[in-house]
Amino acid sequence: MSAKKTAARSADHGRFTEIGGVRVKLAPAKRVLPKAEDARIRQAVKDFYADKKAK
Amino acid sequence: MPTRRPNNRRPRVFINCPFDDDYGDMLRAITFAIASCGFEPACALDDDDSGKIRFDKLKALIEVSDLSVHDLSRIELDHDTQTPRFNMPFELGLYLGAKHFGGRRQRRKRSLVMAKSRREWAPTMSDLAGVDPSFHGGKPDAAIRAVRDFLHASPQGRMLPGETALVADHRRFLRDLPGMAEAARLTQNEALRYRNYITLLQAFLEAKPGS
Numbered sequence: 001m002s003a004k005k006t007a008a009r010s011a012d013h014g015r016f017t018e019i020g021g022v023r024v025k026l027a028p029a030k031r032v033l034p035k036a037e038d039a040r041i042r043q044a045v046k047d048f049y050a051d052k053k054a055k
Numbered sequence: 056m057p058t059r060r061p062n063n064r065r066p067r068v069f070i071n072c073p074f075d076d077d078y079g080d081m082l083r084a085i086t087f088a089i090a091s092c093g094f095e096p097a098c099a100l101d102d103d104d105s106g107k108i109r110f111d112k113l114k115a116l117i118e119v120s121d122l123s124v125h126d127l128s129r130i131e132l133d134h135d136t137q138t139p140r141f142n143m144p145f146e147l148g149l150y151l152g153a154k155h156f157g158g159r160r161q162r163r164k165r166s167l168v169m170a171k172s173r174r175e176w177a178p179t180m181s182d183l184a185g186v187d188p189s190f191h192g193g194k195p196d197a198a199i200r201a202v203r204d205f206l207h208a209s210p211q212g213r214m215l216p217g218e219t220a221l222v223a224d225h226r227r228f229l230r231d232l233p234g235m236a237e238a239a240r241l242t243q244n245e246a247l248r249y250r251n252y253i254t255l256l257q258a259f260l261e262a263k264p265g266s
Contacts, residue, residue, distance in 0.1 A: 019216035019220050020220020021220075026093055027065060027066055031254075032101050038254055041251065041258060042257075045235050047238055048231070
Protein backbone atom coordinates (compact mmCIF):
# COMPACT_ATOMS: atom_id res chain seq x y z
CA MET A 1 0.00 0.00 0.00
CA SER A 2 1.35 3.44 -0.85
CA ALA A 3 2.32 5.87 1.88
CA LYS A 4 -0.41 8.21 0.66
CA LYS A 5 -3.10 5.53 1.08
CA THR A 6 -1.78 4.57 4.50
CA ALA A 7 -1.88 8.19 5.64
CA ALA A 8 -5.43 8.61 4.35
CA ARG A 9 -6.53 5.43 6.09
CA SER A 10 -4.95 6.37 9.42
CA ALA A 11 -6.55 9.83 9.25
CA ASP A 12 -9.97 8.19 8.92
CA HIS A 13 -9.30 5.60 11.56
CA GLY A 14 -10.84 6.09 14.96
CA ARG A 15 -14.03 7.14 16.61
CA PHE A 16 -15.48 10.56 16.03
CA THR A 17 -18.28 12.69 17.32
CA GLU A 18 -19.71 15.97 16.17
CA ILE A 19 -20.59 18.76 18.58
CA GLY A 20 -21.80 22.16 17.43
CA GLY A 21 -20.57 21.48 13.91
CA VAL A 22 -17.05 20.59 15.11
CA ARG A 23 -15.82 17.05 14.42
CA VAL A 24 -13.85 15.66 17.35
CA LYS A 25 -11.72 12.54 17.26
CA LEU A 26 -12.53 10.62 20.42
CA ALA A 27 -9.92 9.01 22.63
CA PRO A 28 -9.48 5.28 22.07
CA ALA A 29 -12.37 3.32 23.58
CA LYS A 30 -11.83 2.79 27.27
CA ARG A 31 -13.31 -0.36 28.80
CA VAL A 32 -14.00 -0.11 32.51
CA LEU A 33 -16.66 -2.82 32.66
CA PRO A 34 -16.34 -6.54 31.94
CA LYS A 35 -16.17 -7.11 28.17
CA ALA A 36 -19.65 -8.60 27.75
CA GLU A 37 -21.32 -5.89 29.85
CA ASP A 38 -19.43 -3.17 27.99
CA ALA A 39 -20.53 -4.58 24.62
CA ARG A 40 -24.13 -4.97 25.79
CA ILE A 41 -24.42 -1.34 26.92
CA ARG A 42 -22.74 0.00 23.78
CA GLN A 43 -25.10 -2.02 21.57
CA ALA A 44 -28.13 -0.83 23.57
CA VAL A 45 -27.15 2.81 23.02
CA LYS A 46 -26.65 2.18 19.28
CA ASP A 47 -30.09 0.55 19.13
CA PHE A 48 -31.59 3.43 21.11
CA TYR A 49 -30.42 5.99 18.54
CA ALA A 50 -31.29 3.75 15.59
CA ASP A 51 -34.86 3.43 16.97
CA LYS A 52 -35.02 7.16 17.60
CA LYS A 53 -33.92 7.86 14.04
CA ALA A 54 -36.41 5.38 12.59
CA LYS A 55 -39.37 6.97 14.43
CA MET B 56 5.03 -15.08 24.64
CA PRO B 57 5.54 -11.31 24.71
CA THR B 58 3.00 -9.51 26.87
CA ARG B 59 1.21 -6.51 25.47
CA ARG B 60 2.47 -3.28 26.98
CA PRO B 61 -0.20 -0.92 28.26
CA ASN B 62 -0.83 2.05 26.01
CA ASN B 63 0.97 4.79 27.84
CA ARG B 64 0.36 7.57 25.37
CA ARG B 65 -3.39 8.00 25.55
CA PRO B 66 -4.51 11.62 26.03
CA ARG B 67 -5.52 11.03 29.65
CA VAL B 68 -6.85 13.66 32.02
CA PHE B 69 -6.60 12.75 35.69
CA ILE B 70 -9.63 13.86 37.72
CA ASN B 71 -9.05 14.68 41.38
CA CYS B 72 -12.37 15.43 43.06
CA PRO B 73 -14.81 14.07 45.66
CA PHE B 74 -16.68 10.90 44.72
CA ASP B 75 -19.74 11.27 46.94
CA ASP B 76 -23.31 11.57 45.65
CA ASP B 77 -23.48 15.30 46.40
CA TYR B 78 -20.70 15.90 43.90
CA GLY B 79 -22.09 13.47 41.30
CA ASP B 80 -23.46 16.08 38.86
CA MET B 81 -20.15 17.92 38.87
CA LEU B 82 -18.05 14.79 38.35
CA ARG B 83 -20.27 13.70 35.48
CA ALA B 84 -20.11 17.16 33.86
CA ILE B 85 -16.29 17.25 34.12
CA THR B 86 -16.11 13.74 32.68
CA PHE B 87 -18.45 14.73 29.85
CA ALA B 88 -16.34 17.76 28.93
CA ILE B 89 -13.11 15.73 28.91
CA ALA B 90 -14.50 12.88 26.78
CA SER B 91 -16.30 15.27 24.39
CA CYS B 92 -13.06 17.12 23.72
CA GLY B 93 -11.36 13.87 22.62
CA PHE B 94 -9.48 13.11 25.86
CA GLU B 95 -9.76 10.14 28.19
CA PRO B 96 -11.06 10.83 31.69
CA ALA B 97 -9.08 8.92 34.32
CA CYS B 98 -9.83 8.67 38.02
CA ALA B 99 -9.56 6.25 40.89
CA LEU B 100 -13.08 4.94 40.16
CA ASP B 101 -11.93 3.40 36.85
CA ASP B 102 -10.51 0.43 38.65
CA ASP B 103 -12.66 -1.55 41.06
CA ASP B 104 -9.90 -3.91 42.14
CA SER B 105 -10.18 -3.50 45.88
CA GLY B 106 -7.07 -5.65 46.28
CA LYS B 107 -4.95 -2.77 44.98
CA ILE B 108 -3.74 -0.19 47.42
CA ARG B 109 -5.35 3.16 46.69
CA PHE B 110 -2.04 5.02 46.75
CA ASP B 111 -0.60 2.63 44.14
CA LYS B 112 -3.63 3.22 41.91
CA LEU B 113 -3.17 6.98 42.24
CA LYS B 114 0.54 6.85 41.46
CA ALA B 115 -0.10 4.79 38.34
CA LEU B 116 -2.87 7.11 37.15
CA ILE B 117 -0.86 10.25 37.81
CA GLU B 118 2.20 8.87 36.06
CA VAL B 119 0.34 8.25 32.79
CA SER B 120 -1.86 11.37 32.85
CA ASP B 121 -0.31 14.38 31.12
CA LEU B 122 -3.19 16.64 32.17
CA SER B 123 -5.22 16.91 35.35
CA VAL B 124 -8.26 18.58 36.82
CA HIS B 125 -8.28 19.22 40.58
CA ASP B 126 -11.41 20.47 42.27
CA LEU B 127 -10.61 21.81 45.74
CA SER B 128 -14.10 23.14 46.35
CA ARG B 129 -14.99 20.43 48.84
CA ILE B 130 -12.26 20.32 51.43
CA GLU B 131 -14.60 21.45 54.19
CA LEU B 132 -14.90 19.74 57.57
CA ASP B 133 -16.43 16.29 57.51
CA HIS B 134 -19.76 16.33 59.31
CA ASP B 135 -19.07 13.26 61.42
CA THR B 136 -15.36 13.51 62.16
CA GLN B 137 -15.04 17.32 62.10
CA THR B 138 -11.76 16.99 60.17
CA PRO B 139 -11.08 18.45 56.71
CA ARG B 140 -10.97 16.26 53.60
CA PHE B 141 -7.29 15.85 52.80
CA ASN B 142 -7.56 13.61 49.72
CA MET B 143 -7.88 16.33 47.07
CA PRO B 144 -5.01 18.55 48.33
CA PHE B 145 -2.89 15.41 48.81
CA GLU B 146 -3.49 14.26 45.21
CA LEU B 147 -2.78 17.75 43.89
CA GLY B 148 0.49 17.73 45.84
CA LEU B 149 1.35 14.30 44.44
CA TYR B 150 0.64 15.51 40.89
CA LEU B 151 2.72 18.66 41.35
CA GLY B 152 5.49 16.56 42.88
CA ALA B 153 5.52 14.31 39.80
CA LYS B 154 5.67 17.39 37.57
CA HIS B 155 8.49 19.05 39.45
CA PHE B 156 10.64 16.05 40.32
CA GLY B 157 9.82 13.66 37.48
CA GLY B 158 11.45 13.03 34.12
CA ARG B 159 10.98 14.89 30.85
CA ARG B 160 7.46 13.65 30.19
CA GLN B 161 6.36 14.37 33.77
CA ARG B 162 7.65 17.93 33.56
CA ARG B 163 5.22 18.61 30.70
CA LYS B 164 2.21 17.95 32.92
CA ARG B 165 -0.45 20.68 33.05
CA SER B 166 -3.14 21.15 35.69
CA LEU B 167 -6.44 22.92 36.09
CA VAL B 168 -7.26 23.86 39.68
CA MET B 169 -10.89 24.63 40.39
CA ALA B 170 -12.56 26.08 43.46
CA LYS B 171 -16.08 27.16 44.27
CA SER B 172 -15.54 30.87 44.81
CA ARG B 173 -12.75 33.37 45.34
CA ARG B 174 -13.98 34.04 48.90
CA GLU B 175 -13.58 30.37 49.88
CA TRP B 176 -10.29 29.95 48.01
CA ALA B 177 -8.17 32.73 49.44
CA PRO B 178 -7.63 31.55 53.01
CA THR B 179 -7.49 27.83 52.24
CA MET B 180 -4.16 27.09 50.54
CA SER B 181 -1.55 29.73 51.11
CA ASP B 182 1.10 27.42 49.58
CA LEU B 183 -0.74 27.78 46.29
CA ALA B 184 -0.65 31.57 46.33
CA GLY B 185 -0.11 32.68 42.76
CA VAL B 186 -2.09 29.78 41.33
CA ASP B 187 -5.12 31.16 39.56
CA PRO B 188 -7.97 28.68 39.97
CA SER B 189 -11.19 28.61 37.96
CA PHE B 190 -14.27 29.26 40.04
CA HIS B 191 -17.30 27.17 39.14
CA GLY B 192 -19.73 28.22 41.87
CA GLY B 193 -20.83 24.60 42.20
CA LYS B 194 -22.42 24.75 38.73
CA PRO B 195 -21.80 21.90 36.25
CA ASP B 196 -22.05 24.25 33.22
CA ALA B 197 -19.28 26.41 34.67
CA ALA B 198 -17.12 23.32 35.26
CA ILE B 199 -17.63 22.25 31.61
CA ARG B 200 -16.54 25.73 30.49
CA ALA B 201 -13.45 25.67 32.74
CA VAL B 202 -12.37 22.21 31.54
CA ARG B 203 -12.93 23.10 27.89
CA ASP B 204 -10.91 26.30 28.20
CA PHE B 205 -8.13 24.45 30.02
CA LEU B 206 -7.86 21.72 27.39
CA HIS B 207 -7.73 24.50 24.79
CA ALA B 208 -7.29 22.19 21.77
CA SER B 209 -7.97 18.55 20.92
CA PRO B 210 -5.14 16.00 21.37
CA GLN B 211 -4.52 16.37 17.63
CA GLY B 212 -4.18 20.14 18.04
CA ARG B 213 -7.54 20.83 16.42
CA MET B 214 -10.26 23.26 17.44
CA LEU B 215 -12.61 22.17 20.23
CA PRO B 216 -16.38 22.62 20.22
CA GLY B 217 -17.50 25.90 21.77
CA GLU B 218 -18.69 26.00 25.36
CA THR B 219 -22.30 26.69 24.37
CA ALA B 220 -22.36 23.63 22.11
CA LEU B 221 -20.74 21.48 24.80
CA VAL B 222 -23.24 22.58 27.44
CA ALA B 223 -26.12 21.96 25.02
CA ASP B 224 -24.79 18.50 24.19
CA HIS B 225 -24.39 17.72 27.89
CA ARG B 226 -28.05 18.63 28.43
CA ARG B 227 -28.99 16.43 25.48
CA PHE B 228 -27.00 13.55 26.98
CA LEU B 229 -28.75 13.96 30.35
CA ARG B 230 -32.12 14.10 28.54
CA ASP B 231 -31.38 10.90 26.62
CA LEU B 232 -29.77 9.09 29.55
CA PRO B 233 -33.01 7.59 30.95
CA GLY B 234 -33.85 6.18 27.49
CA MET B 235 -30.35 4.78 27.02
CA ALA B 236 -30.44 3.28 30.52
CA GLU B 237 -33.79 1.66 29.82
CA ALA B 238 -32.50 0.25 26.52
CA ALA B 239 -29.52 -1.18 28.41
CA ARG B 240 -31.80 -2.53 31.15
CA LEU B 241 -30.21 -0.35 33.80
CA THR B 242 -32.04 1.62 36.48
CA GLN B 243 -31.39 5.37 36.73
CA ASN B 244 -29.18 4.87 39.75
CA GLU B 245 -27.21 2.13 38.00
CA ALA B 246 -26.74 4.34 34.93
CA LEU B 247 -25.25 7.07 37.12
CA ARG B 248 -22.64 4.79 38.66
CA TYR B 249 -19.28 5.94 37.37
CA ARG B 250 -18.25 2.94 35.27
CA ASN B 251 -21.69 2.49 33.72
CA TYR B 252 -21.84 6.24 33.13
CA ILE B 253 -18.45 6.27 31.35
CA THR B 254 -19.56 3.44 29.07
CA LEU B 255 -22.89 5.14 28.30
CA LEU B 256 -21.09 8.42 27.66
CA GLN B 257 -18.61 6.91 25.21
CA ALA B 258 -21.41 5.08 23.42
CA PHE B 259 -23.48 8.29 23.28
CA LEU B 260 -20.65 10.31 21.75
CA GLU B 261 -20.15 7.67 19.06
CA ALA B 262 -23.76 6.89 18.29
CA LYS B 263 -25.64 10.16 18.61
CA PRO B 264 -26.64 11.87 15.40
CA GLY B 265 -24.50 14.96 14.69
CA SER B 266 -25.79 18.25 16.06
